Amino acid sequence: MGNDALTEEVAVSAETFHQVQKSEEFQELRKRHRSFVFPVAIAFLLWYFAYVLLAGYAHDFMSIKVFGSVNIGLLLGLAQIVTTFAITTWYVTYAGRRLDPIASKIRHEIEGPLATASKESK
Amino acid sequence: MNIHLATAASSPGNPVLNISIFGAFVAITLFIVLRASRNNKTAADYYAAGRSFTGGQNGTAIAGDYLSAASFLGIVGAIAITGYDGFMYSIGFLVAWLVALLLVAELLRNTGKYTMADVLSFRLKQRPVRIAAAITTLMVCFFYLLAQMAGAGGLVSLLLGINDKVGQSIVITIVGALMIVYVLIGGMKGTTWVQIIKACLLIAGAAVMTVWTLALHGFNLSTLLDAAVATAGNPEILNPGLKFGLNDVTKLDFISLALALVLGTAALPHVLMRFYTVPTAKEARRSVVWAIWLIGGFYVFTLVLGYGAAALIGADRILASPGGVNSAAPLLAFELGGPILLGLISAVAFATILAVVAGLTITAAASFAHDIYASVFKKGKARPEDEVKIARRTVIIIGIVAIIGGIGANGQNVAFLVALAFAVAASANLPTILYSLFWRKFSTQGAVWSMYGGLASAILLIAFSPVVSGSETSMIPGADFAIFPLSNPGLVSIPLAFFLGWLGTVLDRVPRDLDKQAEMEVRSLTGVGAEKEAVDH
Numbered sequence: 001m002g003n004d005a006l007t008e009e010v011a012v013s014a015e016t017f018h019q020v021q022k023s024e025e026f027q028e029l030r031k032r033h034r035s036f037v038f039p040v041a042i043a044f045l046l047w048y049f050a051y052v053l054l055a056g057y058a059h060d061f062m063s064i065k066v067f068g069s070v071n072i073g074l075l076l077g078l079a080q081i082v083t084t085f086a087i088t089t090w091y092v093t094y095a096g097r098r099l100d101p102i103a104s105k106i107r108h109e110i111e112g113p114l115a116t117a118s119k120e121s122k
Numbered sequence: 123m124n125i126h127l128a129t130a131a132s133s134p135g136n137p138v139l140n141i142s143i144f145g146a147f148v149a150i151t152l153f154i155v156l157r158a159s160r161n162n163k164t165a166a167d168y169y170a171a172g173r174s175f176t177g178g179q180n181g182t183a184i185a186g187d188y189l190s191a192a193s194f195l196g197i198v199g200a201i202a203i204t205g206y207d208g209f210m211y212s213i214g215f216l217v218a219w220l221v222a223l224l225l226v227a228e229l230l231r232n233t234g235k236y237t238m239a240d241v242l243s244f245r246l247k248q249r250p251v252r253i254a255a256a257i258t259t260l261m262v263c264f265f266y267l268l269a270q271m272a273g274a275g276g277l278v279s280l281l282l283g284i285n286d287k288v289g290q291s292i293v294i295t296i297v298g299a300l301m302i303v304y305v306l307i308g309g310m311k312g313t314t315w316v317q318i319i320k321a322c323l324l325i326a327g328a329a330v331m332t333v334w335t336l337a338l339h340g341f342n343l344s345t346l347l348d349a350a351v352a353t354a355g356n357p358e359i360l361n362p363g364l365k366f367g368l369n370d371v372t373k374l375d376f377i378s379l380a381l382a383l384v385l386g387t388a389a390l391p392h393v394l395m396r397f398y399t400v401p402t403a404k405e406a407r408r409s410v411v412w413a414i415w416l417i418g419g420f421y422v423f424t425l426v427l428g429y430g431a432a433a434l435i436g437a438d439r440i441l442a443s444p445g446g447v448n449s450a451a452p453l454l455a456f457e458l459g460g461p462i463l464l465g466l467i468s469a470v471a472f473a474t475i476l477a478v479v480a481g482l483t484i485t486a487a488a489s490f491a492h493d494i495y496a497s498v499f500k501k502g503k504a505r506p507e508d509e510v511k512i513a514r515r516t517v518i519i520i521g522i523v524a525i526i527g528g529i530g531a532n533g534q535n536v537a538f539l540v541a542l543a544f545a546v547a548a549s550a551n552l553p554t555i556l557y558s559l560f561w562r563k564f565s566t567q568g569a570v571w572s573m574y575g576g577l578a579s580a581i582l583l584i585a586f587s588p589v590v591s592g593s594e595t596s597m598i599p600g601a602d603f604a605i606f607p608l609s610n611p612g613l614v615s616i617p618l619a620f621f622l623g624w625l626g627t628v629l630d631r632v633p634r635d636l637d638k639q640a641e642m643e644v645r646s647l648t649g650v651g652a653e654k655e656a657v658d659h
Binding site: 012014017018020021026029030033034036037040041044045048049051052053055056057059062063067068069070071073074077078080081084085087088091092095100103104106107110111 | 644
């Protein structure tokens, strides 16, 4: 019930949140997060819609057989699955290296003084 | 193929065997639910399983929730009948997880307690935003429930050889009643365990059938595709456009569907609620990663199974069988492994429906009890015991609604119905979720406009689309008030909801709550106050 305990019973002052939000550390975390997720999200959405438009409007291109009866459409579809796996792995690596350390540092800084209070509320 | 037609019209397999396999599944899972629920005391236990699941467990449960009857029965059927165009569902359903992984899952985990509305109302005015979010949650769950129950109807008719509507309705009622029992007793913990077991069985079953199908074709995908072409008598089954390529309207419909699929997942309330069953944001991330691998692998299987059904059974026989397009996967199981495999696969598919319906029901009940009863009626003063009591009562009501809806929605393609639920979710929820997580200026008015605007436009467009009237396959075949040509509303309603959220915000003169904005941003990225381990040691 950690979530509930802190959200309701242990108030971190609004002042603290403003300070943290302005801190260089947090701004760096925010920048690292957004500079990864936004471009990657836009990129995979573009790639997905390029594929959708090809399937919708480039019937002859998608029907070209590459080997045996496997055509470009099928390969591009499977490529979508592969890129989904690849982006997932990429993000997890990035988050583990570049986001989690700062996030947990900030968290401990804020929660440090509250450790006693939250133990009581548990 | 006409020789097979006569046999396919009655139930393949042995109804008694099918029922006993299914009964065994129910007995085992019910036992586990009972054990899991022994310490369901608080609201956090009931809604969020005490936040006690690991990322791997929760990821498997998410896959269980997501690989619904739509994915298994619907997609295999769609590929078997419409070939490549059915495969598009798989791609959209899978790529959509990246939106959830990158933009939503962790931030949401860090800022909410039990429901989507917790996050959306975090820094906005509680009452209006919570009510709106609860209404959209209930509506999305309703559409999703319809799809699952429609699948149950088709499956039952195939398995038990029950072809008359009354008999099917009785079985749907039994399924609904079982689901109510699971959710009442087990809460989120019991439901999650059912999902985990079911996901393992479903993926294992699909894997066995995939390997078997490939083995029959020399482990060569190209040979399998050739066989599908030979049975179908139409090489176009391998190319896009069989279903959506007919004319300009169907092509637009295809894009509309693709948009709804890719943006819907990250806004499905029953998937979002799963992120609260894990202790930390990192576990939420791990859950999504597990889910993506399991779901992605499964969709590769469905590609083989779909073309396998097209090759070994053929579209004509599938459509002529009692369950129609949704029965491709069970028929393939029968073709491969006879009555025993059919019984096993059907029991798994049935369990799938049961488990997904349970997951949807608990989400809808939590949303009603937590967002409407506790936060709006009782203004946040409700005792947690009362909240859980209300949630349990809501489960019964939703169960009854699901049963009635399921009896009504018998026979539609399940993947298609689920796509409508995705469109409603992407229109009503996603803009507000993204704006409130990433846009500092976002306001209450923007949220309310976007949610109601998205919900209303999606539902109205469906009501005036060929889905409901105007064509032979419509729900009301006799009438024609289909003034909107597309059967999926996403292309119009999703951009509209984003626009309304923006417009409502820039026109809103009410000063923003900057304290709450700072708190939400810091919490969402760092997990302050939301990490279980931080207080548990």
